[in-house]
Amino acid sequence: MATCLRLRSCAAFCSWRGVSAKERSSLLRKWYDLMIQNKDDLAKIITAESGKPLKEAQGEILYSANFLEWFSEEARRVYGDIISTPAKERRALVLKQPVGVAAVITPWNFPSAMITRKVGAALAAGCTVVVKPAEDTPFSALALAELANQAGIPPGVYNVIPCSQKKAKEVGEALCTDPLVSKISFTGSTATGKVLLHHAANSVKRVSMELGGHAPFIVFDSANVDQAVAGAMASKFRNSGQTCVCSNRFLVQSGIHDSFVKKFAEAIKTNLHVGNGFDERTTQGPLINAKAVEKVEKHVSDAISKGATVVTGGKRHHVGKNFFEPTLLSNVTRDMLCSQEETFGPVAPVIKFNTEEEAVAIANAANVGLAGYFYSQDPAQIWRVAERLEVGMVGVNEGLISSVECPFGGVKQSGLGREGSKYGIDEYLELKYVCFGGL
Numbered sequence: 256m257a258t259c260l261r262l263r264s265c266a267a268f269c270s271w272r273g274v275s276a277k278e279r280s281s282l283l284r285k286w287y288d289l290m291i292q293n294k295d296d297l298a299k300i301i302t303a304e305s306g307k308p309l310k311e312a313q314g315e316i317l318y319s320a321n322f323l324e325w326f327s328e329e330a331r332r333v334y335g336d337i338i339s340t341p342a343k344e345r346r347a348l349v350l351k352q353p354v355g356v357a358a359v360i361t362p363w364n365f366p367s368a369m370i371t372r373k374v375g376a377a378l379a380a381g382c383t384v385v386v387k388p389a390e391d392t393p394f395s396a397l398a399l400a401e402l403a404n405q406a407g408i409p410p411g412v413y414n415v416i417p418c419s420q421k422k423a424k425e426v427g428e429a430l431c432t433d434p435l436v437s438k439i440s441f442t443g444s445t446a447t448g449k450v451l452l453h454h455a456a457n458s459v460k461r462v463s464m465e466l467g468g469h470a471p472f473i474v475f476d477s478a479n480v481d482q483a484v485a486g487a488m489a490s491k492f493r494n495s496g497q498t499c500v501c502s503n504r505f506l507v508q509s510g511i512h513d514s515f516v517k518k519f520a521e522a523i524k525t526n527l528h529v530g531n532g533f534d535e536r537t538t539q540g541p542l543i544n545a546k547a548v549e550k551v552e553k554h555v556s557d558a559i560s561k562g563a564t565v566v567t568g569g570k571r572h573h574v575g576k577n578f579f580e581p582t583l584l585s586n587v588t589r590d591m592l593c594s595q596e597e598t599f600g601p602v603a604p605v606i607k608f609n610t611e612e613e614a615v616a617i618a619n620a621a622n623v624g625l626a627g628y629f630y631s632q633d634p635a636q637i638w639r640v641a642e643r644l645e646v647g648m649v650g651v652n653e654g655l656i657s658s659v660e661c662p663f664g665g666v667k668q669s670g671l672g673r674e675g676s677k678y679g680i681d682e683y684l685e686l687k688y689v690c691f692g693g694l
Contacts, residue, residue, distance in 0.1 A: 307532055492581060
């Protein structure tokens with residue numbers, strides 16, 4: 256099946272690349288309109304297959320659709336250049352052309368948005384795509400395929416390969432090594448990304464990698480504590496802590512540490528409700544599977560064994576085996592697993608620090624650098640820290656930073672390239688230099 260779809264996508268590319276930018280724009284816009292018309296059903300699919308609270312799933316669908324709207328507009332803004340040459344009889348042009356067939360490998364935590372953020376840019380550029388959705392959440396990708404068909408996007412332009420956990424490694428390797436595939440775009444763990452990079456290297460494919468994070472959330476003494484707590488709630492507990500830009504380490508300066516921890520605990524107890532994603536009261540659904548819960552338990556038990564204090568939460572929730580209580584830990588130290596690894600769950604570990612230099616050093620000690628957040632009311636400190644944090648995205652006095660208009664991506668082992676924004680389409684374009692002589 257995978258081979259057939261790659262052949263189909265390659266054949267479709269020959270015609271799709273010749274479709275005018277205006278027409279590609281129109282088709283992407285129709286796809287966007289259909290997503291908006293079917294937003295409630297699409298959100299229900301996300302909740303049914305991942306457990307994400309319905310309100311969050313509805314938000315994801317709107318976010319997801321907005322990428323199609325954005326790139327429908329960017330499709331008509333792919334401009335080349337004319338370069339002055341030293342020779343009067345020559346003219347130099349730079350053309351931007353689609354790279355070819357793009358293999359898109361997406362995660363389960365945003366099963367719709369991670370597809371449209373990549374596919375919207377690829378189709379706008381004139382590429383065709385083969386999408387391998389996460390094994391846990393294939394139905395969102397298939398629903399998007401049905402709407403793409405209804406929008407009039409030609410057969411073979413958007414293709415989906417659902418597969419089991421058993422076959423996932425085999426399919427991923429096949430996509431990365433297939434000579435018909437010119438581009439790999441992957442969102443997932445750093446470990447898996449390295450494997451895919453290795454496979455893609457043999458044929459020197461273009462790659463975009465949006466990999467793991469370990470986001471610091473720094474609260475300085477100068478911060479507005481109430482504002483910081485609100486930002487921490489938004490950043491940490493969205494999708495039950497299962498996002499790559501979730502805050503994973505809370506670094507709080509000693510002068511306001513106790514006040515922040517107290518207010519943070521109160522906010523968690525007051526505002527978060529664990530339950531079935533279809534219950535309108537629910538703000539925290541289940542983790543994706545048993546393995547995810549086991550990792551959260553391991554991080555919490557390790558922290559407790561090394562001296563951390565459970566302020567609230569700390570164990571599985573009685574609602575079901577894949578549910579975990581929103582958890583706040585204090586007295587956390589840098590040698591604990593939750594300080595060294597991405598938890599990907601509803602655990603907020605708080606580390607006390609004394610100086611700005613100490614906080615930045617702790618934040619930058621990770622080998623990944625996707626997102627980072629900090630709260631301060633000191634303008635000079637804001638500039639210093641924003642420039643010194645080794646991450647691709649910084650939230651200053653803000654816990655939610657994702658937007659279709661802004662570039663998404665990281666540094667270090669958090670990946671390569673950027674998605675969304677005006678820069679996102681560049682990942683699917685090649686530059687061709689054309690020299691005209693004898694003029």
